[in-house]
Amino acid sequence: MARSKFILEVGALRIPVKLVKIVEDNKSDLHMACDTCGGGIKYRYHCDSCGDNEKQPRNKKFESGETAVIITPDEMSLLPLKTSTVIPIEGFTPQLLDVRLQDGVQALVPDDDKGKNAGAIKAFTLLYKAMAAENVKAIGKVSVTDREKLIALAPFRDENGTEVLLAQKLIWSWQVRDLSELKYPEIALSDKELQLGRKLVASRRMEFKHITYNDDYTVALRELITAKVEGRALPAPPPRLALAASDNLEALLSASIKEG
Secondary structure (H helix, E strand, O other), X not given: OOOOEEEEEEOOEEEEEEOOOOEOOOOOOOOOEOOOOOOEOXXXXXXXXXXXXXXXXXXXXXXXXXXXXXXXXXXXXXXXXXXXXXXXXXXXXXXXXXXXXXXXXXXXXXXXOOOOOHHHHHHHHHHHHHHHHHOOOEEEEEEEOOEXXXXXXXXXXXXXXXXXXXXXXXXXXXXXXXXXXXXXXXXXXXXXXXXXXXXXXXXXXXXXXXXXXXXXXXXXXXXXXXXHHHOOOOOOOOOOOOOOOHHXXXXXXXXXXXXX
């Protein structure tokens, strides 16, 4: 099961939080069926070595040439990643983020059938230019993998001058969870606490540069695999952060503010 509870960290300020799913699944009523008898199909994992069938194997295997190592769930938990338990906030930015960074975004481009249909490019260019001039998005529907999805198309021109329509799939209104279910008690804040909060955010204002961020998970996983291959000691698990008392909020805010 994916982890849902974390510590949100801004300097010395550490807040217990949980990630909550706010979109209901849109499951299809279609299921795999046996071609011979029509019975339901259950997914099983078949081992090529011993012939065993497992519903959901827990171990992972890394192979490279003649080298093979097994990584267990306990060993995976040793990955020295702070982000496995903590959401460290790097800073705050007012920037409009590049929409291409959103997970699941695709590009829509004209299909000119390898140069045989120049009219497709002309019609696409006309639509793109008109949408860009009017600063609008197109809303439509598309069917993929046994499901129909709402889709938003937005004109986008990259730094090299390539013009595409960025396609973002949208969920249906009934899939959106009522956030009132997540309502928590209101807590009064003093003027001083509010001022310190704003000062904290202002002191950590930054310019977001996507290129400076790396996937530390992949790096840590490679280091774990290398340690097993070479027979070295595995990395130590990430340390657990101690939570400061919430009644000392002003002191935590003051300690978290970066002086200019």
